[in-house]
Amino acid sequence: MTLKELLAGLDILSSSADLNTDIHEVQYDSRLVEPGDLFIAVPGAAADGHKFIPMAREKGAACVLCEKIPEGDVPFVQVADTRRALAVVGGNRFDHPARELTMIGITGTSGKTTSTYLIKSILEQKAGAKVGLIGTIQNMIGDRALHTERTTPESFELQRLLREMSDAGCTHVVMEVSSHALVLDRVYGIRFAVGVFTNLSQDHLDFHKTMEEYCDAKALLMRQCDVGIYNADDRWAARLMEHADCPRRFSYAVNAKADLVAKNVALHAGSVDFDAEADTEWSHVHVGIPALFTVYNTLDAMACCWNLGVPLTECADALAKNHGVKGRMEIIPTPGMDFTVLNDYAHKPDALEKVLRSAKEFAKGRVVVLFGCGGDRDKTKRPVMGEIAGRLADFVIVTSDNPRTEKPEAIIDDILVGLRGCDTPHVTIPDRVAAIHYAMDNAQSGDVIVLAGKGHEDYQEIDHKHYPMDERVIVAEHLRDMRK
Structure with a gap:
């Protein structure tokens, strides 16, 4: 496609580019730029795409779509909002x-x-x-x-x-x-x-x-x-x-x-x-x-x-005829056991409250909740979720979710603030696998164990790395150990 065809519908503020130039592909990640590409410089939360215009040019970008006019002899097209422009160009590129x-x-x-x-x-x-x-x-x-x-x-x-x-x-x-x-x-x-x-x-x-x-x-x-x-x-x-x-x-x-x-x-x-x-x-x-x-x-x-x-x-x-969605009020099979394990993605205060209230509706024994909070995310919800767990569950196990770059113990401390003044018994076990084992080993007849927060996820994120962690597998493997 030509540059003109890709930019159709955009209000161009200024330009030094030949709009009849044939464009090979569109990129908004400078690392992916190849000769003849259009590079769109999008401001992001972590980095501003405008900083990578020199890299895009070095790699052969035919033109740069930007909000700020770049230095040097870079062919450019200036618009007011490159994030919106990215959506418009995408629509044009793939024919709406x-x-x-x-x-x-x-x-x-x-x-x-x-x-x-x-x-x-x-x-x-x-x-x-x-x-x-x-x-x-x-x-x-x-x-x-x-x-x-x-x-x-x-x-x-x-x-x-x-x-x-x-x-x-x-x-x-x-x-x-x-x-x-x-x-x-x-x-x-x-x-x-x-x-x-x-x-x-x-x-x-x-x-x-x-x-x-x-x-x-x-x-x-x-x-x-x-x-x-x-x-x-x-x-x-x-x-x-x-x-x-x-x-x-x-x-x-x-x-x-x-x-x-x-x-x-x-x-x-x-x-x-x-x-x-x-x-x-x-x-x-x-x-x-x-x-x-x-x-x-x-x-x-x-x-x-x-x-x-x-x-x-x-x-x-x-x-x-619908049998549910993975990680949404999903009952993990525990054949031969007289307790229920429920897996849900509840990682927000309202979702946790709804899941626990629902579990209380059908639990014949205790409601045991195992949860943590994600690192590098909204910290204000941590004590709120602690309070909800203490108020609605009969036993609380505070553990790790996706700690990301935070220390799990620091996240747990934030959660425990909400459990202060609460009579509900609780334990802290930072290792989530060990926490699940503990919950199953100490389950009583009729208990519903709510594994909250991970849902469909089959990994745990720690320091920018994903480590395998599927709660369905963890439960199944520990069931085998419990039967030995």
Whole structure:
């Protein structure tokens, strides 16, 4: 493509480049630049791409797209915002694949992953769709799984992925849209057929600073969708929808008045049942994932698919065949043992509270929670999570999550602040594997052991390195040892 074709739709402030230049490829990482490439200098949290313009030029970049005019004889094009420009160039480079797809975006603090899988399942079973999925656990093109490194890819990579999905025959794409992605314009220029808001609770305050700022970031999705679906039971919904700019709004709830409501909710050890009502439609719903928040995840999935033309009864039939999502209220098999091990990604205060409340609903014995907090992340939630664990669990094991560059003991000390003044017995075991062994060795009849925080992850991040750690494997191996 020519430089002019790649830059179509951008407001150019100044330029020294020949817009008819043929461009080999687009790069925003100077290490990947090859002769004839366009290098886009994007300011980042850790480093400013403008610092790497000399390296890109040395490696043969044909042109630099930048916010600040570079020194020397570098052919450049100056724009006001290179992060947004990256999204525009990505759309041009891959011929706007989102326009060929029915795009569905899910945002919220919790529930995004489960909701995307439920929506994918319904649409594939009942709408004859081939659905691409983009999210925390993995990306999927139909049944083919792809590795993912972040919840929402960088804008250029997102456009590349959408092109691959469209070319593979996908008709729909359902994706998690993080608040970071919205603020950092990773989905800039994409129009969503449906946008879904799940809920809002404390998280990412190291990035957004206040809950109001966090809410307003989530609201950005509601400015680029045709149908805005929201949880009317969430206390932040009113503020979020004040900022919405979508032609149609649709609400769901368990307690509040809404367009789609759940009634007669019944929670069981391995499932939930309820009646769903919207307009004149009604259907009984059974989902094989325990917990009240499963009702909300199910409602938003049904609301999405109903707005795309799938009747409630068809949604319910598809959901009855769904057996859950890895690391989301996942029961790890413990055959021959009279305790239950529950694995969940809960690594935020609200999510931890919901998981523990759900565990208390069906536990015949104690609720034992094992958790830590991630290093190099929002420190304010650590004592909050400690308080929640002490208040709701019968026994607390404080351990490590992903300590990253922090000392595990320092993170644990922050968590213990929230446990002060609490009578709930607790122990600290920094080694997570040893902590899991301890929980299983000391389990009593009827206990539910909640392994919180890691969920689908099969590694532990320490000092920028990933070490293998799959809690399913750890539990299975220790079960064998316990039987010896």
